[in-house]
Amino acid sequence: MAEIARLLDPVVNHIKRGLNINLVIGANENTDALFRAIPERQSNPGTDDGRVIDASDLARILDANRCDSVERRPFRVGDPDIEPLIDFVREGNISMPxxxxxxGREDMIIELFRAAFTASEGAEEGALIGDLVHNLLAxxxxxxxxxxxxxxxxxxxxxxxxxxxxxxxxxxxxxxxxxxxxxxxxxxxxxxxxxxxxxxxxxxxxxxxxxxxxxxxxxxxxxxxxxxxxxxxxxxxxxxxxxxxxxxxxxxxxxxxxxxxxxxxxxxxxxxxx
Incomplete structure (x- = not known):
């Protein structure tokens, strides 16, 4: 995850500088949304800041992250797809396991459900769902x-x-x-x-x-x-x-x-x- 996030830095930087960039997007079975976005070597050297990867590295990373489909397409400033992509990168949601x-994680799982349902439905519902999760696990x-x-x-x-x-x-x-x-x-x-x-x-x-x-x-x-x-x-x-x-x-x-x-x-x- 850290490696892919590092490789995505040029994507965001190029976009901030108002330049066009080609991306390689791979998808795996975990999502139908953008799940992989890795910078492809630029056709225009003027937009290359030296931190992109070559084809062999790209293939290795896609394979390591079990991507089963790959799409290549250009992104430009103003593209409606670009803001969700930037948010996706910034939020660190790449390759979420x-x-x-x-x-050994039962208490953490119970607390996740208790807190989430308390926030949305109130303390009584949070306690009820926390108990349910405890019983499902136990x-x-x-x-x-x-x-x-x-x-x-x-x-x-x-x-x-x-x-x-x-x-x-x-x-x-x-x-x-x-x-x-x-x-x-x-x-x-x-x-x-x-x-x-x-x-x-x-x-x-x-x-x-x-x-x-x-x-x-x-x-x-x-x-x-x-x-x-x-x-x-x-x-x-x-x-x-x-x-x-x-x-x-x-x-x-x-x-x-x-x-x-x-x-x-x-x-x-x-x-x-x-």
Missing amino acids: FSTDTQ STAQQDRFVFIADKEGAIIGGIFFSRLTYEQDQRTVFVLAPVAVATDQQGKGIGQRLLTHGLAVLRSAGVDIVMTYGDPGYYAKVGFKPISETDAPAPFKLKQPEGWLAQSLTDQAITPLKGPSRCVEALNHPVYW
Whole structure:
């Protein structure tokens, strides 16, 4: 991350000086936004400040960061894409690592969720979600949950949980996404969406058929969720806000009604969460 950030310095400097620059942008599976931006050797030596990299270095860095697609295009001052790129660089969001390792970090993860929900919903909700996260970590079997966290310089700045949702008369593998949190000072930077995109990709690879969630339809639509009725996918408890009941198929099959009553993990087994 530090190497890529250093190599991006000329990009920002050239832009500040009002010069044109060619960028190489690579994308990996963690995001659908700008994820790699590395200066390509300039065609005009007059814009080259000596800190760009040659093709072999570029290939090495792209490969080391698991970029699976590369795009070359010019950026110019006034380009509508350039300000998000500069912000992306300045905010240090390049190559943000995602992890599933929670061992020894449980208190940090619980505090992330408690603080984020306290800030947005109040102390009572913060304590409730903090308890939920504690129980998901402490009492849910490994095969019944997925946890993904985002790190930045040793701090946990985002986290998402998926836990098993069992339909008694249905053979499909279903998980429910809840809860989701991003540190208050890191919100608005796309961290949550990147975490969700990454997590859904992992669940897809693990053979999960359907993911449900219960939340803001507008937000979760950005990562592929669509409304579903309680008739087609019964929730474990009567939903207080059924418009927030959402689903996404992780296979090439459309979702057909899920059969039988549903059962969630013990940590979520209380109507207060529904």
